[in-house]
Amino acid sequence: DAGITQSPRHKVTETGTPVTLRCHQTENHRYMYWYRQDPGHGLRLIHYSYGVKDTDKGEVSDGYSVSRSKTEDFLLTLESATSSQTSVYFCATTHRASGGPNEQFFGPGTRLTVL
Amino acid sequence: AQTVTQSQPEMSVQEAETVTLSCTYDTSESDYYLFWYKQPPSRQMILVIRQEAYKQQNATENRFSVNFQKAAKSFSLKISDSQLGDAAMYFCAYRSARPVQGAQKLVFGQGTRLTINP
Numbered sequence: 001d002a003g004i005t006q007s008p009r010h011k012v013t014e015t016g017t018p019v020t021l022r023c024h025q026t027e028n029h030r031y032m033y034w035y036r037q038d039p040g041h042g043l044r045l046i047h048y049s050y051g052v053k054d055t056d057k058g059e060v061s062d063g064y065s066v067s068r069s070k071t072e073d074f075l076l077t078l079e080s081a082t083s084s085q086t087s088v089y090f091c092a093t094t095h096r097a098s099g100g101p102n103e104q105f106f107g108p109g110t111r112l113t114v115l
Numbered sequence: 116a117q118t119v120t121q122s123q124p125e126m127s128v129q130e131a132e133t134v135t136l137s138c139t140y141d142t143s144e145s146d147y148y149l150f151w152y153k154q155p156p157s158r159q160m161i162l163v164i165r166q167e168a169y170k171q172q173n174a175t176e177n178r179f180s181v182n183f184q185k186a187a188k189s190f191s192l193k194i195s196d197s198q199l200g201d202a203a204m205y206f207c208a209y210r211s212a213r214p215v216q217g218a219q220k221l222v223f224g225q226g227t228r229l230t231i232n233p
Binding site for chain 1: 157206215219
């Protein structure tokens with residue numbers, strides 16, 4: 001499981017409040033990803049990081065920002081949460097650049113409910 | 116942009132029988148990788164099997180095998196001798212073999228929920 005933890009595991013918040021989700025990994029993997037999972041959509045990429053302080057947008061990045069100040073931590077922030085951001089959020093990591101079908105390791109997920 | 120489609124939202128099978136889950140994808144690339152992930156009720160994402168597009172031979176992992184049809188852009192998963200522990204959501208995923216900045220971004224299908232009937 002590549003030693004990936006996510007915190008919190010569950011959170012209920014109100015519309016308009018800021019929320020930060022944390023992903024922590026202990027394997028020194030270079031690449032980290034945030035996905036959201038919604039019924040009928042599978043998992044969709046929000047943002048990813050290809051190194052410390054190096055991040056880029058994914059498919060559904062609107063309303064989200066990320067930061068990575070050290071290798072082991074990747075933070076996902078909802079500046080002003082909306083009900084459409086109610087979802088299950090997954091963090092994932094990969095070790096190196098593509099040299100084959102390298103496995104992507106996933107964290108346990110965070111269920112976020114925005115009321 | 117690549118897309119992945121799983122047209123079966125739900126499937127069920129009798130224990131010990133064989134079931135096939137369908138997946139199609141759309142891409143203009145010739146080199147890529149395909150994956151099947153399993154998500155049990157625990158929500159943990161578990162890699163089941165992977166396939167390199169340049170390999171004609173279908174991948175196999177114990178009771179799990181794929182039927183990879185590159186020209187048809189089809190990647191189905193066959194589960195033989197189904198067991199109760201196979202009950203889960205299954206996701207098909209695509210990844211380019213030429214990732215931007217080295218990041219291995221996955222594109223997922225919508226998922227198929229598999230029920231095993233005892």
